[in-house]
Amino acid sequence: MGHIVILGGGESGVGAALLAQSKGFSVFLSDQGKLKEHYQDQLRRQAIPFESEKHTVSEILKADEIIISPGIPEKSELVQTIKKQGIPLVSEIEFAARYTKAKLIAITGSNGKTTTTLLTYHLLKEAGFNVGLAGNIGQSFAKQVMDNSFDYFVLEISSFQLDRCFDFKPDVAVLINITPDHLDRYDYKFENYIHSKFRIFQNANTQTACIYWGDDEVIQQYQDLIPQAAQLKTIHFGQQAGAANITDDAIQFAFGQIERATAPIQGPHNAINMAAAVLAATEAGVSWSDIQANLGSFQNAPHRLEPCGNWHGIQFINDSKATNVDAVFYALNSFQKNLILIIGGVDKGNEYDVLNDLVKSKVKGMICLGTDNAKLMAHFGDRVPQILSTDSLETAVSTSMQWGESGDIVLLSPACASFDLFKNYEDRGDQFKATVNRLTHGS
Template sequence: MRLVVLGGGESGVGTAILGKKKGYDVFLSDFGKIKNNYKEVLALNDITWEEEKHTEELILNADVVMKSPGIPDKSPIIKALHEKGISVISEIEFASEFTEVETIGITGSNGKTTTTMLTHHLLKQGSLNFGLAGNIGKSFAWQIAENKHEGYVLELSSFQLDGIKSYRPHIAVITNISPDHLDRYEYKYELYVAAKFRITMNQTESDFLVYDADDEIISKWLESNPIKAQKIPFSLTKVVEGGIYVKNDTIISNITNEEFTMPINELSLEGKHNVKNAMAATAVAQLMRIRKETIRESLSNFQGVEHRLEKVLKIQNVQYINDSKATNTNATFFALDSMNTPTVWIVGGVDKGNDYDELMSLVREKVKAIVCLGVDNQKIINAFGNVVDVIVETASMQEAVKIAQKLSEKGDTVLLSPACASFDLFESYEDRGKQFKIAVQNL
């Protein structure tokens, strides 16, 4: 059996290693450059590879192709594979064939990293040996090749879900759905929504779907598409049967026979969106039979995620916050919503089809100045030019932070929450967040 892996990043190299271990004839091809550390791993495992090209005769003879999430379906090599009827799957699909252990799959437009890490933290504190994979850390395939865990918590993007056929999580979580990555879905929202719901398509009556009952898109979809999994809703606004809700500033869960309660002010993470993330993680922990005391303790000592509303420094009584992970307007909505002081907002980058209207009321209420940080900022200027008095364009993180400092005064917050992808000026949102932190430390 010939396995061709497209993409020489974390998921690609992990898949190549697992394929090799399972007896496949493996070839890896990357249209860009492969990092040196991955080249070393490929050499150690005796896996042939190429970079900066896709050689068709070495690829179109595959029995199965694993494509990295970053490669769009419209790229020529994927079209050629589809024309030949060759199966193209994601790393999650490929790896799941080689394990019997339970997985918890977590998706959503926002909150999925925090929810995934928080869920993993709860299970670990409850003495379950679960791995953490998907969009985070060491790839799922690589970890299955090493075979050290009794289960996995997986953060799953819509791109990873596009490439599944039989993958079935025991517990699926959908944190929320808002327009994101529409450039990859022909700018059709319904295609993106359908991609997210692929997470539950193979689930059976013995599995669970945990979801935000306040999310209109999710509720509408569930009304018109029957699913087999048992539904576990969570809500900030209403009492839900067989789920988790908030009453009198307390999280209340009636998923199991014993009621679980936790005062919101004891959560280590701040903000309404984090109450939702905590409810989703609690639902999973209860379904996995973690003790109530352990859940409470874990929710109060969780440290949070780097680049997500991360407090960097206070300088001259101005708080600098790194929310570089906010790559769409919905994530930025949560960030602005949690600001309690006048805010200088650093925004911009590669727009993925953003509609800035949803931010308008928050920007009016909270933002005193905007610092644009992107190659093309016209859309932001057009959207907020009449709402915010001061809008400044900058071309580097250092410049953006210096100008933000000049525009802020005691008691303000400087918030990096770009609402855009980072690839015009940075390698990744992590690189953007790190540069922000360095620039703040150098003020």
């Protein structure tokens, strides 16, 4: 059958190893980091050879094909060596898709892809569809392909995963938006990142529904990258011809409309996400009556505009997943009231000008939370009535309680990565929620 090497022993890598072995390949897994014990146990149980905390290049180069973790940089010496040898490098998504007959709904975008993926999955599952959730979220796609007989998969796909997809052809492909992100991975060329996102459409044909936000200027510019034969389903604000039209009051489809005031997720960005999810679900065969019945019970992912406490009328919102400026732009757009914004972390080359007007009109106080807040303080110091720099989450939350009054919203929406003070954005969000709970409890 051939020999497959897996680089990276996280959820997707171990799942790919298990699937590859079940299909008759000989398998070797290599991780430069420390493999978690439960993953080591899974590999041992199946007698799959692996190495932890090192890459033995001579072993890796024995591969006929290599399944690579999306976290391993393209520029790494190991990847360059593999490329010189001409060994194919693919993602877990590309590999696993070969072994399923399930209908695939694949969703990507710079912001909102998790919300859209979870909502699409919710609409299929609640309608009684036999559906799995995978990709950049949940359990390994490969492992689910091996273990389960799902008829449908809803997949959240990152640009890093798409970079190593070649024959992957979803039945429904969704591109929500494209804004600058991860440019350090793409030679600081926005165009490279754009081409990466458009790979979700690269194999589309007459059977493929391609859903995208038609008002996105970047998508408009590069629309020619979508194969002409595909079925194009666009989302627009206003009355321009499209599969979904968003007005101030409603999201309108050919088959009905959703009132925005009573929708389970709020804000203009979430109107786009809802439109995309509803279109994807209907393409998969979910009825409008089922969508109407089940939309209201949707709960968004943790760390994405997640309410996490109320103290004397001050509401606390955890938006720790907002790791770039555009995500914060969407968050600020979701609220009308006075905001106390907690922002900061590891800056990925952010440009904050896009936030200026929203900050000036909505933010009554800004707390910069990070080990180096100089750039934020310099940019926003004259644009907000009060501003504080701290590297203490406790100080950030207690200060927001002092500044706030009934009707205010304290919003953690950092615009930055979390690695200066936290393990990841989940850890940052969890610690924020715990600190809010502790400081407001019983007060």
